Amino acid sequence: xxxxxxxxxxxxxxxxxxxxxxxxxxxxxxxxxxxxxxxxxxxxxxxxxxxxxxxxxxxxxxxxxxxxxxxxxxxxxxxxxxxxxxxxxxxxxxxxxxxxxxxxxxxxxxxxxxxxxxxxxxxxxxxxxxxxxxxxxxxxxxxxxxxxxxxxxxxxxxxxxxxxxxxxxxxxxxxxxxxxxxxxxxxxxxxxxxxxxxxxxxxxxxxxxxxxxxxxxxxxxxxxxxxxxxxxxxxxxxxxxxxxxxxxxxxxxxxxxxxxxxxxxxxxxxxxxxxxxxxxxxxxxxxxxxxxxxxxxxxxxxxxxxxxxxxxxxxxxxxxxxxxxxxxxxxxxxxxxxxxxxxxxxxxxxxxxxxxxxxxxxxxxxxxxxxxxxxxxxxxxxxxxxxxxxxxxxxxxxxxxxxxxxxxxxxxxxxxxxxxxxxxxxxxxxxxxxxxxxxxxxxxxxxxxxxxxxxxxxxxxxxxxxxxxxxxxxxxxxxxxxxxxxxxxxxxxxxxxxxxxxxxxxxxxxxxxxxxxxxxxxxxxxxxxxxxxxxxxxxxxxxxxxxxxxxxxxxxxxxxxxxxxxxxxxxxxxxxxxxxxxxxxxxxxxxxxxxxxxxxxxxxxxxxxxxxxxxxxxxxxxxxxxxxxxxxxxxxxxxxxxxxxxxxxxxxxxxxxxxxxxxxxxxxxxxxxxxxxxxxxxxxxxxxxxxxxxxxxxxxxxxxxxxxxxxxxxxxxxxxxxxxxxxxxxxxxxxxxxxxxxxxxxxxxxxxxxxxxxxxxxxxxxxxxx
Amino acid sequence: xxxxxxxxxxxxxxxxxxxxxxxxxxxxxxxxxxxxxxxxxxxxxxxxxxxxxxxxxxxxxxxxxxxxxxxxxxxxxxxxxxxxxxxxxxxxxxxxxxxxxxxxxxxxxxxxxxxxxxx
Numbered sequence: 001x002x003x004x005x006x007x008x009x010x011x012x013x014x015x016x017x018x019x020x021x022x023x024x025x026x027x028x029x030x031x032x033x034x035x036x037x038x039x040x041x042x043x044x045x046x047x048x049x050x051x052x053x054x055x056x057x058x059x060x061x062x063x064x065x066x067x068x069x070x071x072x073x074x075x076x077x078x079x080x081x082x083x084x085x086x087x088x089x090x091x092x093x094x095x096x097x098x099x100x101x102x103x104x105x106x107x108x109x110x111x112x113x114x115x116x117x118x119x120x121x122x123x124x125x126x127x128x129x130x131x132x133x134x135x136x137x138x139x140x141x142x143x144x145x146x147x148x149x150x151x152x153x154x155x156x157x158x159x160x161x162x163x164x165x166x167x168x169x170x171x172x173x174x175x176x177x178x179x180x181x182x183x184x185x186x187x188x189x190x191x192x193x194x195x196x197x198x199x200x201x202x203x204x205x206x207x208x209x210x211x212x213x214x215x216x217x218x219x220x221x222x223x224x225x226x227x228x229x230x231x232x233x234x235x236x237x238x239x240x241x242x243x244x245x246x247x248x249x250x251x252x253x254x255x256x257x258x259x260x261x262x263x264x265x266x267x268x269x270x271x272x273x274x275x276x277x278x279x280x281x282x283x284x285x286x287x288x289x290x291x292x293x294x295x296x297x298x299x300x301x302x303x304x305x306x307x308x309x310x311x312x313x314x315x316x317x318x319x320x321x322x323x324x325x326x327x328x329x330x331x332x333x334x335x336x337x338x339x340x341x342x343x344x345x346x347x348x349x350x351x352x353x354x355x356x357x358x359x360x361x362x363x364x365x366x367x368x369x370x371x372x373x374x375x376x377x378x379x380x381x382x383x384x385x386x387x388x389x390x391x392x393x394x395x396x397x398x399x400x401x402x403x404x405x406x407x408x409x410x411x412x413x414x415x416x417x418x419x420x421x422x423x424x425x426x427x428x429x430x431x432x433x434x435x436x437x438x439x440x441x442x443x444x445x446x447x448x449x450x451x452x453x454x455x456x457x458x459x460x461x462x463x464x465x466x467x468x469x470x471x472x473x474x475x476x477x478x479x480x481x482x483x484x485x486x487x488x489x490x491x492x493x494x495x496x497x498x499x500x501x502x503x504x505x506x507x508x509x510x511x512x513x514x515x516x517x518x519x520x521x522x523x524x525x526x527x528x529x530x531x532x533x534x535x536x537x538x539x540x541x542x543x544x545x546x547x548x549x550x551x552x553x554x555x556x557x558x559x560x561x562x563x564x565x566x567x568x569x570x571x572x573x574x575x576x577x578x579x580x581x582x583x584x585x586x587x588x589x590x591x592x593x594x595x596x597x598x599x600x601x602x603x604x605x606x607x608x609x610x611x612x613x614x615x616x617x618x619x620x621x622x623x624x625x626x627x628x629x630x631x632x633x634x635x636x637x638x639x640x641x642x643x644x645x646x647x648x649x650x651x652x653x654x655x656x657x658x659x660x661x662x663x664x665x666x667x668x669x670x671x672x673x674x675x676x677x678x679x680x681x682x683x684x685x686x687x688x689x690x691x692x693x694x695x696x697x698x699x700x701x702x703x704x705x706x707x708x709x710x711x712x713x714x715x716x717x718x719x720x721x722x723x724x725x726x727x728x729x730x731x732x733x734x735x736x737x738x739x740x741x742x743x744x745x746x747x748x749x750x751x752x753x754x755x756x757x758x759x760x761x762x763x764x765x766x767x768x769x770x
Numbered sequence: 771x772x773x774x775x776x777x778x779x780x781x782x783x784x785x786x787x788x789x790x791x792x793x794x795x796x797x798x799x800x801x802x803x804x805x806x807x808x809x810x811x812x813x814x815x816x817x818x819x820x821x822x823x824x825x826x827x828x829x830x831x832x833x834x835x836x837x838x839x840x841x842x843x844x845x846x847x848x849x850x851x852x853x854x855x856x857x858x859x860x861x862x863x864x865x866x867x868x869x870x871x872x873x874x875x876x877x878x879x880x881x882x883x884x885x886x887x888x889x
Contacts, residue, residue, distance in 0.1 A: 216837065218846045218868040226886045277848075277869040277883075280860070467864060470857055519861070699826065 011052045015101045018045040020445045023094050027448060030087035032212055032253065034242060039082060042090075043072045049097060058104040060112050061097070068093050071120040080123065083244050089119055095449050203234075203262035205288040206271055210279065214254035219278055221256060227274040233263045261288075379475065382436055389429045390716040393623060394735055396425055397713055401737030426714065429623060437472040440518045440527070443481045444469045447489055447516055454493040461500045461511040462493060468518040473525045477617055480597050481527070484590045488529040488613050489514065491587060496533035496611050506608070508532065521616070524599075524641070530612035536605035538562045563605045567591040598717075598731060600748060618717075626715045626744065628736070629706040631688060632677030635742040636706070637715055637734055638692055642747040644701065645693040646709060661755060664703045666693060673703040674754035680729055680743070696748040704750060713737075717744065729753055771884060772796040774815035776806040776832065777850075778824040782873075786819065786850070789877045795884070803827025807835055814841060817887050819880075822851035822858070830865045837866035846887045850875060 025042040028035070050065035072090070074080040096113045103110035206228065214221065225236055239257040243249065268286050275284050396418065403414045444466050451464040497503075497512035504510050515530045538559060545551040545565045557565075569588040594601045599617035618624070626637035627646075645666075653665050654673060662673040671693060678685040688705035695701055715734035720727055720743075731746035773795050777783035787797045798813045800806040804827040806820060818836070822829040829849050836842035846868040851858075854872050862870055871880065 213863075213866075216843065217863060217866045218837075218844050220887075223846075223886045227883075230882070277871055280863065468861065470860065695825075 008056055011056060012101065012105045014052065015049055018048050019094065019098050019101065020442065021045045022049075022097070023091070023445060023448065024441075026087060026090045026094055029082065029085055030091060032250075034082045036076075036082070039072065039075045039085075043069065043076050046072060046097070049101070053104070056104075058100075060110045061100045061104055064093075064097060064100055064113055064117060067117040067120045068097065071123040074123060083248060086123060089116070089123070091448075091452065092116065093120065095452070098449070203264050203288060204266045204268075204271070204286060205262070206260040206275075206284055206286050208258040208260065208275075208279070208284045210254050210257070210283050212253040212255065215252055221254070221258065224275065224278055225258065225260070227278075228260050228262075228271065231262070231270045231274060232266050235261045235263070237261070377435075382432070382475075385432050386436065389425070389432050390623060392425050393429070393714050393716050394737075396421055397715075397737035398739070399737075400713075429714075433474065436475045438475050438478050439470045439472050440478065440481065440525070441469040443478055443485060444516060444518070446482065447485065450486060450489055451493065451514060454490065458493060459499065460493065460497050462497055463511055463513050464489075465513060465515045466517070467515070471518040471520055471525060473518075473617070477525070477597060480593065481617075484593045484601075484615065485516075485527070485529070487587070487590045488615075489516070491613075492529055492531040492533065492611070496531040496535075498534050502534075524616045524618055526614060526616045528612055528614040530610060532610040535607040535609060535611045536563050536566060536603070538605075538607065541565055563603050566603055567601070596721075598719075623714055623716055624744070625712070626734070627692070627712050628710040628742070629676070629690075629692065629704075630708045630710055631706040632681040632683040632686070634677075634681055635710065635736065635740075636676065636680065637742050637744040638694065638704065639744065639747065640712065642694045642696070643692055644695050647691050647693070649689045649691050649705065659755075664691060666701070666703065669701065671701045671703045672751055672754045673705055674750045675705045676745075677705075677707070679750075679753045680745075694747045694750070696751065700751055702747065702750045702754060704745070704747075715742075715744065771816040771888065772798065772813060773884070774798045774800065774806060774809055774813060774818045774820075776800045776803065776809075776818070776820040776824070776829070778802050778821060782821070786875075789880065790819075790884075793881050793884075803829065803832030803835070806832050807839075810836060810842065810845075811839075815845065817884060818845060818847045819850050820847065822849055822853055822862075830861055830867075833862070833865040833867050848883070850880075 022042050022045040025038045025045070028038045029042070046065050046069045050062055050069055053061040053065060068090075071093075075082055075085050093116055096111075096116050100110050100113075102108075208224065210219075210221070210224075228234060237259045239259060240255075242257060243255040249255070265288070271284075271286050399414075399421070400418050403411050403418055405411075406414060447466070448464050451462055454460075455462045492514050497514070498506070498508075500510040503512065513532050515528075517530075518525060518527045520526075542551065542557070542562050542565070545562075545568065546553055550565060550568050551557060567587050567590075569586070591601050594615050594617065597617050599615055601613060601615040603611065603613050605611040625640040627640055627643060629636050629638055647666075649664075655663050655665070657663055662675070664671045664673050673691070675685045675688055677683050677688060686707075688707050690706050690709055692704045692706060692709075693701055694704055715736070717732045718734055720730060720733050724733070727743060729746060729749055730743035732744045733741050734744055736742050773790050775783060775786050775790065775797055776799075777786060778801050783799060783801075787799060790797045798809050798815060800809045802824045803820070806818070807827070809815075810818065820829040820832055824832075827835070829851065833847050833849070836845070836847060847866070848869045848871055849862050849867045850871045850873055852873045859870050869883065871883070
């Protein structure tokens with residue numbers, strides 16, 4: 001590869017990141033964000049794409065990006081209000097940019113998308129003359145506007161330092177004046193505040209910029225303001241600039257913003273403590289002088305607490321300590337101080353060095369942390385590192401084993417060293433894992449486009465809701481996620497969601513919702529795709545399965561078992577082959593992909609109401625914490641993450657069901673018992689006396705009966721499939737300290753195996769691939 | 771105020787309930803999110819305090835469910851947990867949690883917070 005090619009490749013790689021950022025920002029705007037940073041970031045992203053494309057002479061891409069950028073610029077300059085942004089068009093355009101980039105990458109001729117360019121060019125013009133759309137209830141609109149105007153005109157000059165960007169639409173607002181408020185004792189005025197009231201700009205200023213979902217989280221802004229009021233005397237101004245017109249106002253949205261000016265300087269911690277529990281760090285910022293810094297002397301934390309709240313008054317010593325501590329912390333925010341901080345900051349240049357060391361908590365725009373430098377590393381190198389860590393884990397458990405054979409005196413000395421080594425190995429491993437970890441966002445981000453396109457192809461209305469996209473998981477897992485996810489979403493769009501007409505007829509909203517979520521659970525990542533469509537048609541599915549010979553004619557499978565047929569190979573229930581999912585690849589492929597990753601996929605269907613596919617995958621494919629147990633003379637590893645409790649079995653707690661299944665009474669619950677020896681080896685059921693209560697991914701509990709617990713240690717996961725063959729009941733194998741192999745139990749299969757209580761290991765032994 | 775306290779660990783739940791009752795609050799208990807939802811429907815509490823990690827339905831799932839139910843849209847839900855990571859918090863707020871408090875909690879802080887929810 002010559003130098004130019006290499007540069008091009010790195011441009012395309014960068015494009016992927018830029019496009020992801022672009023789409024995320026546009027998505028945010030589409031969901032109602034009015035954060036100017038969303039607009040700016042989207043603009044910057046497309047601008048960078050344009051710049052790079054120009055350098056390599058991708059003319060089509062440059063043209064399109066230029067039109068797109070110009071259109072976004074209208075939002076940036078405010079010619080088009082952010083609330084009125086044609087986000088749908090923008091999203092389609094970001095898809096088009098992705099296509100153009102792909103075309104450039106593959107050297108294919110591109111569709112120049114003149115249609116979209118034309119639409120983009122209309123953006124500024126159409127919206128430049130804002131259409132008067134007050135057809136509905138004009139008198140109401142007028143009242144609303146008047147109200148807003150009244151609030152806005154109540155500005156008291158100098159009540160708070162005025163930001164350059166926001167017009168003077170601020171008015172004092174005091175929770176105590178609120179007519180809806182029950183009478184409460186008036187806040188006590190702190191002594192030093194008397195003079196401060198005359199020049200409130202001397203005090204600490206807190207800017208509260210809540211997300212729109214504030215009300216939906218059950219937060220009454222008064223609760224926030226009262227929390228601040230407990231710190232010291234203050235003036236509150238409500239900023240109504242972001243309140244849209246009545247027609248656009250969603251009463252569920254919080255469009256209010258608040259500026260809180262303390263009369264004196266108060267410590268940042270006190271403010272952070274009061275607001276942290278309610279708000280994100282981005283939702284508020286602290287400016288102005290803080291406690292201990294103000295020339296007029298700070299308002300002590302405790303002394304200013306109002307009588308209403310049952311706060312314990314802080315002692316003088318505690319106040320002093322708080323002030324001293326805050327003097328340190330306040331330095332970190334000097335650059336985001338809103339103008340008034342200058343006199344305080346100028347006196348202490350020597351402390352500037354502290355800035356770098358202090359964590360940023362306020363997150364005011366001007367105070368954004370510097371970009372952390374990063375490098376691209378070949379994944380290969382990290383893989384090698386990871387393997388090596390795995391080997392060290394084995395060596396370390398081997399050392400521990402050897403140490404046990406020494407005399408007590410020598411052994412103790414060695415044990416100390418091994419303990420340290422264990423800790424360090426674990427740390428090393430965590431760090432290597434962290435390098436490899438990536439948020440699932442990288443994959444999730446591709447899905448909204450898929451849904452948009454499928455909705456168009458299929459003529460359905462659908463919305464994709466993402467959650468948990470910041471959940472981190474190993475890079476190798478991420479890469480393998482894209483295919484199964486795409487399939488699952490296709491499946492939901494094609495088979496799950498009904499057409500708008502059908503939905504309306506069934507009393508559902510015309511727009512179907514697909515919820516894609518990720519979360520960490522018991523050391524695994526659980527990803528689910530849930531739709532609110534028609535669910536699985538069990539009759540049809542069963543009939544199909546029977547006709548294909550997948551189910552015996554006389555079999556009477558349970559609803560759950562019928563649903564699981566969807567994963568059977570060679571099955572398609574769509575009435576006709578469609579563009580979307582009739583490609584001969586079904587959910588069986590998804591299942592195979594997921595299982596290859598050591599994962600599992602399940603389906604829960606609620607006929608008429610929707611269907612949820614849940615896949616659970618290991619966070620990493622390399623190392624896990626295990627409990628080593630012995631049963632029938634063999635050693636097994638039970639993953640610690642699935643263990644709930646261990647207990648000793650007594651005869652009176654075990655009962656036999658008519659089916660012969662043993663169950664255990666445990667904490668007002670009945671738990672099936674799996675005799676490990678009988679399940680995993682061909683030995684007859686014995687009286688194992690130690691019970692490990694474990695939890696499966698579905699949340700079922702199972703009591704695994706073993707002879708003894710030998711210990712707990714990290715084990716390196718070695719695939720059974722690649723080295724040996726599939727063993728029922730085991731998800732993988734590992735090498736223990738003495739060099740012998742032990743099976744890692746697949747807890748999720750235990751309930752089923754306990755019910756069968758067969759001898760699967762013997763069957764598996766015949767599949768020796770080696 | 772009537773408060774619904776959800777925690778699967780009995781000791782911690784008892785401790786929480788004791789704190790709340792000693793301040794004169796009316797307390798309804800639940801052992802997990804699912805039971806919490808049932809209690810929520812019957813008791814219509816003014817405030818909910820829930821643990822995060824619980825079997826069956828955890829605190830986040832509870833919050834999400836609660837917000838989706840009539841009567842649950844506005845009720846303050848405080849998540850009381852040992853977790854303090856930004857991701858967990860972000861998830862909590864997305865689910866609709868009102869406030870996030872870290873265990874072990876200071877009784878006076880918790881009571882002061884509840885006081886602010888009073889109308």
